[in-house]
Amino acid sequence: MNKDVFNEGLLTFLSEATTPFHAVKALSRRLREAGFAPLDEHSNCSPGSGGVFYEQAGSIIALRPGSGPLLESGLRMVGAHTDSPCLMVKPQPEQRNLGYLQLGIEVYGGALLNPWFDRDLSLAGRVSYEDDKGAVATSLVDFRDPIAIVPSLAIHLDREANKNRSVNAQLQMAPLLALNDEKFCLRDFLREHLRERDLEVAEVLDYELCFYDTQPPAQIGLKGEFIASARLDNLLSCYTGLQALLEADGSQWSLLICNDHEEVGSRSASGAQGPMLQHFIQGLLPDAGALPLLMQRSMMISADNAHAVHPSYPDKHDEQHGPMLNGGPVIKVNASQRYATSSDGAALFRVLARQESVDVQSFAMRADMACGSTIGPITAGELGVTTLDIGVPTFAMHSIRELAGSDDAWALHRVLSAYFRQPAPLFAGPR
Structure with missing residues (x-):
């Protein structure tokens, strides 16, 4: 090698x-x-x-x-x-604000939060469910496609943003998934995703999920001197x-x-x-x-x-x-x-x-x-x-x-x- x-x-x-x-x-x-x-x-x-x-x-x-x-x-x-460090999804995460659907998160570890804004995010982790026979089983999930984003507030609405903007994880870091759908439930969404993989899922019981940046790792620099990921x-x-x-x-x-x-x-x-x-x-x-x-x-x-x-x-x-x-x-x-x-x-x-x-x-x-x-x-x-x-x-x-x-x-x-x-x-x- x-x-x-x-x-x-x-x-x-x-x-x-x-x-x-x-x-x-x-x-x-x-x-x-x-x-x-x-x-x-x-x-x-x-x-x-x-x-x-x-x-x-x-x-x-x-x-x-x-x-x-x-x-x-x-x-x-x-x-x-x-x-x-990452953004992990809470147990009851669905948030509906002003016609938009967001998921509540908890910050895992000592994350540098500002770079999380305006990135194409996907969702991955482990899901535990009850199968059609009543047994508890676990499966990994990784959506790979960008399904969420944490939009920044425009500079016009916060003229001091480049000088003194702090980040409140509870109020400002919930990823945006879609226009509001009153029927959306993350556990039902995960159940259907697992069923599409031919798994026998009666009910999603729990999960450990985190958002991640979909931009792929790359070797960069004028002479390829760096690895960014x-x-x-x-x-x-x-x-x-x-x-x-x-x-x-x-x-x-x-x-x-x-x-x-x-x-x-x-x-x-x-x-x-x-x-x-x-x-x-x-x-x-x-x-x-x-x-x-x-x-x-x-x-x-x-x-x-x-x-x-x-x-x-x-x-x-x-x-x-x-x-x-x-x-x-x-x-x-x-x-x-x-x-x-x-x-x-x-x-x-x-x-x-x-x-x-x-x-x-x-x-x-x-x-x-x-x-x-x-x-x-x-x-x-x-x-x-x-x-x-x-x-x-x-x-x-x-x-x-x-x-x-x-x-x-x-x-x-x-x-x-x-x-x-x-x-x-x-x-x-x-x-």
Whole structure:
């Protein structure tokens, strides 16, 4: 695989993965095509056996067993997250105002709201329903076509809009679907959509749906230097970790986990602060008491996008720590442990990057500003494993359309591939 092929695959994945559920579907399909099998009670996870994966709603774990005993070699883990800030539909969303039909929404995560105005929006997610036999079933939906929009207020009606316009999500962000139809009910609309797919649906009982921008991902710039897309944070890392895992040579125990709910704190059954990963790892061990020993010999790389220094806002960065697009993957450091990076993990990453002729950048927040966080500190705290926070430099994080460099995901892929090949032990220890 070369960079162009990698980026083409990334754009395709970004287009498919419109929600965390669709991201898991796209990831699991690629795993199946590569010979990975769904985990069940009959799965063989012994040394040298085939790869397995386990899904839980919008999260997924994939494992490629190594050639030697797990407790001797340890686990090489990469973590990312499948969710992105968006507009999620409320349970009773129908709003009829002045002859128009809108759907009430709730903002998921720390979304940058202004870019959501005047975009062609579609709707996707998961629908739970009662079938014709009285059983509860679930299906994914993705309308793909633009069916909604959040119109801006004209400048003539708000002359201060370019100077001081705040956004009230409750009053101003409800997407417009149609001229008012007094009979429209979203659940009935979803039922008919599912029936058109030949599913036996008696009643739609519930759903988890979000709006998304229908503009497709693209490689842009005078020389194709950039990748523009929704959900780069953090589907870019999910895809990069997946490709590294698929290309792992099977010599080392290698694991990819992509969690849902990072953007809202990770505290859920399938989030990084839930038991999903720990339960999976314990299932690989002869007894639960072996977990601390395994974690001593393991490492987690938390891959989540990093803030690139913006040419129009350079003062938002520390002068010595302003990552550049296409400058290589970024090691993220924070003294207050908002990132879990330690010096030994960062040192190993630098060695691996040097082996692959990949440049590495550093990010530390200004001392007078607070930074965000990732699944890294959560996973480190839950498992007690050495964890490193890294990411691809990005503009417009949490916007409806983000921007990254077209070289950086490929560069990160090469380093993660080397990480999955790195012989045990990862660290020589104190001397």
